[in-house]
Amino acid sequence: MKTTQDDIQLLCGLYEGKEASFRAIYDKYFESLFLYAMKVLNDRIVCEDIVQDIFVSLWTKRREAKITSLKPYLFQAVKYQIFNYFRNNKFSREDLTRLNIVDVSMNVIQKLEYSELDQMIRDTVVKLPKRCRHIFVLSRYHHKSNKEIAEELEISVQAVKNQISKALAFLRNNLHHEEAITALLLLLF
Structure with a gap:
């Protein structure tokens, strides 16, 4: 080196x-x-x-x-x-x-940082109320649209939006400031 x-x-x-x-x-x-x-x-x-x-x-x-x-x-x-x-x-x-077998390249470090953040997010998502968590998981992890979730759960699109907003607020309040910003950016895109 x-x-x-x-x-x-x-x-x-x-x-x-x-x-x-x-x-x-x-x-x-x-x-x-x-x-x-x-x-x-x-x-x-x-x-x-x-x-x-x-x-x-x-x-x-x-x-x-x-x-x-x-x-x-x-x-x-x-x-x-x-x-x-x-x-x-x-x-x-x-x-x-x-x-x-640990690799010290920046790529691995970046993957580690992402992995740690992803685990923190998942650990926090588990703490959401059941219905809110289910809607959030369908939206962010299964990449379903609000309309698809509303149809699947037989609720209004606005109810889906409300639950996702509730989940994002919960994440923002339960992660450290820097983690919350990064997490929300990851989850929004």
């Missing part, structure tokens, strides 16, 4: 003890390292701790570290910490094998 000029400058600043360089590395890589860990562990708190520990170690050992390529170094550190987590918690060989 090729090291970018930006990463080389950040590493130089890190070795010199420049907090701004460390902060820039943190800002640049925290999210992707966290999502990489989440792909394997699916435990937000553990993953945040792992990534935070890596950055603490990066700062405290900055003078001894012989890092030639920043991004691979950081991802290898996450992989190593995940392995230690599995080992210390007596996870199965299957769990360890799963760790070895």
